Structure formats: C-alpha cells, structure tokens
Amino acid sequence: MSTILLIEQVLNGLQSGIMLFLMAAGLTLxxxxxxxxxxxxxxxxxxxxxxxxxxxxxxxSFVLALVAALVAAAAAGAIIELVVIRRLYDRDHLDQVLATxxxxxxxxxxTRWVFGSFPLYLDVPAALSGPVTLPGGILYPAYRLLIIAxxxxxxxxxxxxxxxxxxxxxxxxxxxxREMIAALGVDISKLYTMVxxxxxALAGLAGALVGAIQSVQVGMGExxxxxxxxxxxxxxxxxxxGALVGAxLVGLTDTLxxxxxxxxxxxxxxxxxxxxxGSALATMSIYILMAGVLLFKPTGLFGKA
Amino acid sequence: xxxTSLVMAAGFAALAAGGVQADxxxxxxxxxxxxxxxxxxxxxxxxxxxxxxLAVKGNEAIELVVEDDQRKPEIAVQLADKMIQSEKxxxxxxxxxxxxxMAVVPAATAQGKFYLSPNAGPSxxxxxxxxxxxxxxxxxxxxxxxxxxxxxxxNGIEKVFLMAPNYPAGQDxxxxxxxxxxxxxxxxxxxxxxQTDYAAEIAQIRASDADTVYFFLPGGMGxxxxxxxxxxxxxxxxxxxxxxxxxxxxxAIGDAALGVKNTSHWSKDLDVPGNxxxxxxxxxxxxxxxSLYAAQGYDTGLLLASAAAKADVKDADAFRAAxxxxxxxxxxxxFSFGANQHPVQDIYMREVVKEGDVVTNKSLGVAxxxxxxxxxxxxxx
Numbered sequence: 001m002s003t004i005l006l007i008e009q010v011l012n013g014l015q016s017g018i019m020l021f022l023m024a025a026g027l028t029l030x031x032x033x034x035x036x037x038x039x040x041x042x043x044x045x046x047x048x049x050x051x052x053x054x055x056x057x058x059x060x061s062f063v064l065a066l067v068a069a070l071v072a073a074a075a076a077g078a079i080i081e082l083v084v085i086r087r088l089y090d091r092d093h094l095d096q097v098l099a100t101x102x103x104x105x106x107x108x109x110x111t112r113w114v115f116g117s118f119p120l121y122l123d124v125p126a127a128l129s130g131p132v133t134l135p136g137g138i139l140y141p142a143y144r145l146l147i148i149a150x151x152x153x154x155x156x157x158x159x160x161x162x163x164x165x166x167x168x169x170x171x172x173x174x175x176x177x178r179e180m181i182a183a184l185g186v187d188i189s190k191l192y193t194m195v196x197x198x199x200x201a202l203a204g205l206a207g208a209l210v211g212a213i214q215s216v217q218v219g220m221g222e223x224x225x226x227x228x229x230x231x232x233x234x235x236x237x238x239x240x241x242g243a244l245v246g247a248x249l250v251g252l253t254d255t256l257x258x259x260x261x262x263x264x265x266x267x268x269x270x271x272x273x274x275x276x277x278g279s280a281l282a283t284m285s286i287y288i289l290m291a292g293v294l295l296f297k298p299t300g301l302f303g304k305a
Numbered sequence: 306x307x308x309t310s311l312v313m314a315a316g317f318a319a320l321a322a323g324g325v326q327a328d329x330x331x332x333x334x335x336x337x338x339x340x341x342x343x344x345x346x347x348x349x350x351x352x353x354x355x356x357x358x359l360a361v362k363g364n365e366a367i368e369l370v371v372e373d374d375q376r377k378p379e380i381a382v383q384l385a386d387k388m389i390q391s392e393k394x395x396x397x398x399x400x401x402x403x404x405x406x407m408a409v410v411p412a413a414t415a416q417g418k419f420y421l422s423p424n425a426g427p428s429x430x431x432x433x434x435x436x437x438x439x440x441x442x443x444x445x446x447x448x449x450x451x452x453x454x455x456x457x458x459x460n461g462i463e464k465v466f467l468m469a470p471n472y473p474a475g476q477d478x479x480x481x482x483x484x485x486x487x488x489x490x491x492x493x494x495x496x497x498x499x500q501t502d503y504a505a506e507i508a509q510i511r512a513s514d515a516d517t518v519y520f521f522l523p524g525g526m527g528x529x530x531x532x533x534x535x536x537x538x539x540x541x542x543x544x545x546x547x548x549x550x551x552x553x554x555x556x557a558i559g560d561a562a563l564g565v566k567n568t569s570h571w572s573k574d575l576d577v578p579g580n581x582x583x584x585x586x587x588x589x590x591x592x593x594x595x596s597l598y599a600a601q602g603y604d605t606g607l608l609l610a611s612a613a614a615k616a617d618v619k620d621a622d623a624f625r626a627a628x629x630x631x632x633x634x635x636x637x638x639x640f641s642f643g644a645n646q647h648p649v650q651d652i653y654m655r656e657v658v659k660e661g662d663v664v665t666n667k668s669l670g671v672a673x674x675x676x677x678x679x680x681x682x683x684x685x686x
Contacts, residue, residue, distance in 0.1 A: 084528065121557050139511070141504075143496070213529065213536065214532065214533075215526075223501065276492055276495070279497075
C-alpha cells in the first residue's frame with residue numbers, strides 16, 4: 001500500500017473518531033454528572049439530522065440547517081429531561097435503561113409518523129462538495145476536512161467550558177457531590193437540564209453533519225450509539241478527555257483495521273480467504289480493543305477508580 | 306385520479322372474482338401478510354403491502370390480515386404461528402428479508418400453508434430446500450447480479466471492484482456476479498453490515514485500477530456510499546443490483562446517483578401491458594412513485610387473485626397447480642415459474658436519470674432474457 005493511501009486512511013479514521021467524539025462527549029457528560037445511562041442519545045442524533053434535512057429542504061441553506069439541528073436536538077433534550085429523565089436520577093440503572101429504551105421507540109415511531117418511512121434527502125453544500133488537494137497530492141473531500149475542523153473546535157470549546165467557566169465548575173462539582181453543591185445554593189435541577197440539553201445539542205449537530213454524507217433515516221442513531229458506548233467505556237466514564245482519546249482510538253482502529261487486516265492476511269493466505277478472515281476480524285477489532293483496554297485499565301483510560 | 310384507480314382495481318377484481326362466482330369453486334382465501342412496517346426498513350414493507358393491496362382491492366375472494374415483523378426474525382415467527390393457529394390463514398406472504406424468510410417459510414410450508422415470496426430469494430429455498438407450497442414471485446438472490454455480469458461482458462467492462470456487506474445475502478450477490486462475469490475482478494471488499502462510513506473503501510477504490518465499481522449495499526448503506534462517493538471526486542463507473550437504487554432510496558441520494566447502471570426485473574417505464582396503468586394507479590392511490598418492491602407486491606396480489614379464481618384453496622393440489630400456471634399479466638412482462646417455482650423472467654439494465662425534478666430509473670434494455678436461477682437443478686419435488 002502506498003503512503004498516500006495510508007495517510008488518507010488515517011485522515012478517514014480521524015474524521016470518524018471526531019464524529020464519534022461529538023456523540024460520546026454528551027453521553028459521558030450526562031453519565032458523569034447525573035449518573036444516568038441515556039440510551040435515547042441516538043434518538044437525539046436522529047432528531048438533529050431530520051431537523052437539518054427538513055430545514056435544508058425548506059430554505060436551501062446548510063448553515064440554517066445546522067442551527068436548526070442544534071436547536072431542535074437541544075429542545076428535544078430539554079423536554080425529555082423535564083418530562084421523563086428527571087424522574088430517573090434516583091432510580092437504578094436498569095430502570096433508566098428501560099425508560100430511555102422506551103424513548104428510542106417513541107422517537108423512532110414519532111419521526112416516522114411525521115416524516116414518513118422513506119429516507120430524507122440532505123446533501124453537503126455545493127461549495128464543499130468536491131475534493132481538495134492536500135500537500136503531497138492527497139485528494140480528500142473538503143466536507144470531511146470541515147468535519148474534522150468543527151469537531152476539534154468543539155472539543156477545545158468543551159475543555160474550556162469545563163475547565164475555565166463558572167458553569168464548568170458547577171458541572172465538576174455536581175459530578176463530585178450533588179448534595180453539597182445544592183446546599184451551596186446552586187440550582188441543581190436547572191444545571192442538569194442545561195447539561196442534558198448541551199449533550200443533546202452535540203448529538204444533534206453530529207447527526208446533521210454526518211447526515212449530509214450518510215443516510216437520514218429512522219433508526220440511524222442506534223449503530224452510532226453502540227460505538228459511542230464503546231468509546232466512553234474505553235475512555236473512562238465521565239471523562240471528556242477520555243471521550244476524545246477513546247473516540248480517536250476507535251475511529252482509527254475501525255478504519256485502519258478494515259483496510260490493513262485483509263492486506264496483512266493476504267501476505268500469507270490466498271486472496272479470498274484473506275478477505276474473509278480480514279473482514280471478519282476487522283468487524284471485531286474495536287471490541288477487541290475495548291476488551292484489551294479493560295484488561296489493563298478496568299475503569300477505562302482516564303476513568304476514576 | 307382516485308376514480309381511475311378505483312375503476313382499474315374494480316376491473317381486476319371483476320376478472321378475478323368473476324371466475325369464482327361463475328364456476329362455483331374457489332371459496333375465500335385468507336391471506337396473512339407479515340412484513341416490515343416500522344423502523345429503518347419500513348419503506349420496503351410499505352411498498353410491498355401497498356402494491357399487494359392495490360392488486361386485490363375490491364376482490365371479495367381475498368381477505369387480508371397485515372402484521373408488522375419489525376425486521377426481527379423472532380417476531381416474524383411468532384406472527385406466523387399466530388396467523389396459522391388463531392387467524393387460520395391459508396396463504397402467507399410479505400416477508401422482505403432473507404433471514405426472516407428462512408425463519409418462517411420452512412415452518413409455514415411444513416404446516417401445509419402456501420407461502421408466496423414478494424421479496425427475498427435465499428438460495429437455500431431455491432435448491433435443496435424447495436417446497437411445493439413455496440412460490441417465489443420476486444427473484445432468487447443471485448438473479449440481478451448474474452444479469453449484471455452478463456451485461457458487463459457485452460459492454461466492455463473489463464475490470465471491476467466488488468463490494469458488499471459481510472453477510473449471506475452480500476456473499477450471494479457477489480458470487481452471482483462472478484458466476485457470469487468474464488473480466489478481471491481487481492478487488493473484492495466485504496464491509497460491515499450496517500456500515501455508514503465508506504471513506505476507507507472509497508480510498509481503496511481510488512487507488513484501484515478497476516474501471517467500474519460493482520456494489521450491493523441495500524437501504525441506508527447504499528445512500529451513504531453514493532453520497533460519499535460523489536463527494537470524493539472518484540469518477541469510475543458505478544453499477545449494482547437495483548436494491549440500492551429503488552424509488553424509495555433515490556430521493557434521498559439525489560443527483561449523486563445520476564448515471565448509475567442497475568439491474569432489475571422491473572422498471573416504471575417498461576412498455577408491457579398493464580405497467581403504465583399500474584404506475585398511474587399506484588401514484589393516484591398513494592401519492593408517490595412505485596418502487597420495484599411495490600411492483601413485486603402488486604404481482605403477488607395478481608398471482609394470488611388468478612389462482613383464487615381458478616381453484617379452492619382448501620384443495621391444495623388444485624390451488625398449487627393454479628398458482629404454478631402464473632396466469633396473470635405481470636407488470637414485468639413475461640413471467641412464469643421454473644421447476645423449483647422460482648421466476649423465469651427478463652432482467653433489464655436501468656440507468657438513473659432525472660425527469661424534471663424527480664430522480665428515477667430509465668430502462669436501457671434486456672440484460673438477461675428468460676433468466677432463471679442455477680439452484681433449480683438441486684431441487685426435487
């Protein structure tokens with residue numbers, strides 16, 4: 001394999017990792033601060049994508065579509081926090097899983113009811129639709145570069161928010177001791193709604209950005225949700241830094257695994273069985289990675305014991 | 306518009322029901338339809354259901370019960386049991402996916418129920434597992450791909466890059482293409498089932514010296530791949546079986562699909578008797594263009610109505626003989642059953658084009674004439 005192809009695949013891995021980070025960041029924030037397992041996070045991703053597709057179809061503007069995705073997902077997140085999630089903080093994880101699983105079904109059938117059963121159309125804006133030439137003669141889709149850039153900006157913004165701002169201090173305090181910060185006069189339920197809406201907005205943005213290069217359809221969030229859970233388990237539950245490192249690891253392993261493993265096996269097997277074995281192993285690679293990490297670091301790379 | 310469809314359906318109903326009253330045999334046929342009506346694959350099940358309902362609309366000889374399998378084999382099995390035991394249906398139909406068909410069909414035929422497949426044709430049911438009560442009204446999984454391979458030989462396609470998800474239907478499709486294709490296969494890539502990002506594969510396609518990419522990626526996978534492929538600047542030809550380019554999906558891919566060649570047994574512009582009327586009636590009734598799934602559901606309905614008019618379903622041998630005659634005007638044109646009760650039909654090459662604002666398919670001609678599957682030889686019944 002040529003170096004150019006390898007660099008291109010590394011970029012692909014980075015891009016898929018960054019996208020996963022947007023999903024995983026919200027998930028890990030919600031779990032870390034509120035102790036809640038939110039299976040409906042994938043539905044918020046779907047809400048973002050559908051909102052973007054609807055607004056893009058109505059106005060033709062991709063920027064407005066992204067704004068709509070952020071607003072719709074944040075609003076959906078705030079509403080389910082107020083109506084459903086709020087009642088689950090003191091319950092055990094099994095009750096949370098049951099209730100948020102019900103939310104997945106409600107969101108899926110609700111979306112189908114509103115938008116119909118057929119996938120929607122959402123495309124990248126014309127200005128970003130083609131490839132650009134990177135140094136070294138690598139052709140790479142402009143839109144994917146944008147995704148990498150947007151993801152990095154958001155990651156930096158999140159770190160700044162958590163580390164430098166008053167809200168960040170409250171979030172970290174809420175994570176450590178929720179009774180104490182309530183006693184200190186912080187409106188904890190408002191804080192929870194805000195964190196939940198923030199996580200939802202990130203998921204919605206990811207849904208809209210990815211929806212433009214993938215399919216906008218009912219049930220699109222669940223496969224990503226599974227990967228996002230793998231990411232936060234690897235990174236350490238509740239850690240934003242862990243989510244970033246975990247997402248990049250998963251993205252790179254997944255992409256490079258599917259490309260390199262068949263080539264590796266082809267070096268000592270015949271072509272068709274190498275393809276079969278390589279593809280099968282590539283499918284498992286991220287789970288093997290997760291098992292490996294948990295073996296040496298049972299709380300994840302950046303998890304607190 | 307509503308009126309024309311009513312008249313048409315009434316016409317078909319009269320054709321079908323006329324026989325019932327005239328010669329006295331042929332009571333009611335109770336049909337159980339198990340199909341996917343919720344979740345991501347719901348568009349396919351809806352099309353099959355709506356096509357079927359259009360074909361039997363107003364036909365008093367046919368009573369229909371529809372249930373949603375949610376694309377889950379275990380639910381499909383439960384529904385089949387319920388329909389057979391408490392609803393007492395005579396005929397089952399509707400399943401979209403090969404894995405669900407494998408879970409339901411052998412059990413249903415073992416209990417003496419007819420099964421008409423409006424979609425999905427796993428090789429296991431065409432060969433050794435064939436059954437006198439199982440009729441496939443759609444295609445065997447390999448069919449479109451064998452036709453595409455044959456077409457490629459004649460149209461100067463010398464090197465292909467093959468891609469499909471790593472599961473039985475994906476492997477069948479690739480095997481079908483390779484069975485007839487005589488050129489060079491440069492790469493053969495199996496992706497994850499349900500994969501949404503194809504950047505890695507597109508990079509391999511860019512580096513490959515193939516002139517054509519041949520892929521089978523049904524549903525959302527195909528939408529994702531085509532959108533990403535269009536943005537990548539790779540300009541190799543794209544070809545595949547029709548499943549990634551049916552009417553329900555094209556709207557979501559948009560202009561990125563233009564020019565793609567795909568093989569299908571049906572196209573909305575086929576000049577065969579009844580097809581234009583079907584397209585018009587379907588649009589009038591449901592306010593969308595029919596897909597190949599709708600055409601299959603429609604043909605399944607017509608087939609059933611033709612058999613119900615000739616024989617009583619309680620007399621299994623006579624009903625089976627009536628089904629085997631395939632005495633109906635298929636919207637695909639020629640249609641008959643081979644010895645293993647799978648279709649013998651023409652397969653066409655289509656191209657994705659834009660008609661006004663609508664992205665749709667145009668047929669280019671026959672890719673394989675009177676095509677039948679290779680598994681029939683292993684079938685003895």
